[in-house]
Amino acid sequence: MNTSxxxxxxxxxxxxxxxxxxxxxxxxxKSPQSRCIYLGDTLxxxxxxxxxxxxxxxxxxxxKLIVEKWNPRAIVVACNTISVTTLPELRTAFPSLPIVGTxxxxxxxxxxxxxxxxxxxxxxxxxxHPYNQRLVSEFASDCQVFLRGDPDLVSFxxxxxxxxxxxxxxxAVKPAVDFFAQNGCDTIILGCTHFTHIAKDIQxxxxxxxxxxxxxxxxxxxxxxxxxxxxxxxxxxxxxxxxMAFFVTAATPVQEAEYKTLCxxxxxxxxxxx
Numbered sequence: 001m002n003t004s005x006x007x008x009x010x011x012x013x014x015x016x017x018x019x020x021x022x023x024x025x026x027x028x029x030k031s032p033q034s035r036c037i038y039l040g041d042t043l044x045x046x047x048x049x050x051x052x053x054x055x056x057x058x059x060x061x062x063x064k065l066i067v068e069k070w071n072p073r074a075i076v077v078a079c080n081t082i083s084v085t086t087l088p089e090l091r092t093a094f095p096s097l098p099i100v101g102t103x104x105x106x107x108x109x110x111x112x113x114x115x116x117x118x119x120x121x122x123x124x125x126x127x128x129h130p131y132n133q134r135l136v137s138e139f140a141s142d143c144q145v146f147l148r149g150d151p152d153l154v155s156f157x158x159x160x161x162x163x164x165x166x167x168x169x170x171x172a173v174k175p176a177v178d179f180f181a182q183n184g185c186d187t188i189i190l191g192c193t194h195f196t197h198i199a200k201d202i203q204x205x206x207x208x209x210x211x212x213x214x215x216x217x218x219x220x221x222x223x224x225x226x227x228x229x230x231x232x233x234x235x236x237x238x239x240x241x242x243x244m245a246f247f248v249t250a251a252t253p254v255q256e257a258e259y260k261t262l263c264x265x266x267x268x269x270x271x272x273x274x
Contacts, residue, residue, distance in 0.1 A: 009070045012037045012066045012070055012076070015194075017046075022216060027076070037072065037247070040249070044062075046158070047079065056085065079102060081125045106140050117143065117144050119145075119146045119187065121148050122149060122189075162265060177206050181206070246271050
């Protein structure tokens with residue numbers, strides 16, 4: 001069935017801002033027929049500087065909003081911070097809704113590193129969370145993992161990236177790349193979905209001897225598995241937005257113009273503020 005005639009949304013993507021867009025694009029590449037929608041909870045950006053209780057409250061409200069407006073077959077939480085902090089609670093609160101999380105690609109990094117020195121670039125909330133240590137213990141116990149929370153880089157990507165020059169992008173990624181180089185890391189994990197927007201910039205700054213990895217492919221595959229195992233489409237009683245439309249929960253006039261530029265750059269529809 002063509003997405004334009006589907007009476008339901010297959011996947012709703014949730015992040016605190018624009019970070020999860022590359023994850024939606026990855027899924028659409030694997031499954032062009034899937035109908036998707038995106039919500040950036042920009043009213044509460046950045047999640048990475050909030051307490052666990054605040055993250056749960058904001059994320060729960062965002063999921064409730066998605067369900068009320070679009071009733072998707074599944075939600076992809078395209079945010080490491082929300083995922084490592086709140087996934088069990090979200091799944092308990094919305095038991096009939098499949099919710100797919102995004103967690104740092106520590107298993108992949110442990111598989112590809114040659115010198116067993118791995119860098120994790122994420123938000124402070126993700127870096128601090130015990131869930132990360134469990135991932136390291138389970139999948140990378142023979143590696144040294146160097147952690148860097150970088151709220152300044154997250155803010156740069158959300159607020160300035162899409163109108164920035166190449167030099168501005170390289171200047172923005174330099175502190176993180178230098179940190180991992182000083183610690184001898186041959187693999188860098190992008191543990192915040194925002195960083196996937198600048199994966200090529202980080203790779204260029206780090207050099208060809210460093211692997212830069214993220215969770216895009218694994219999340220897309222898991223989302224498609226979850227949906228296929230579901231019980232069928234959840235037909236909406238309301239008119240549905242355009243496929244891949246990008247919505248936010250708050251934006252100033254300047255931010256709205258920037259989001260429209262972002263949508264134009266990615267070839268996705270601007271949905272508006274809800």
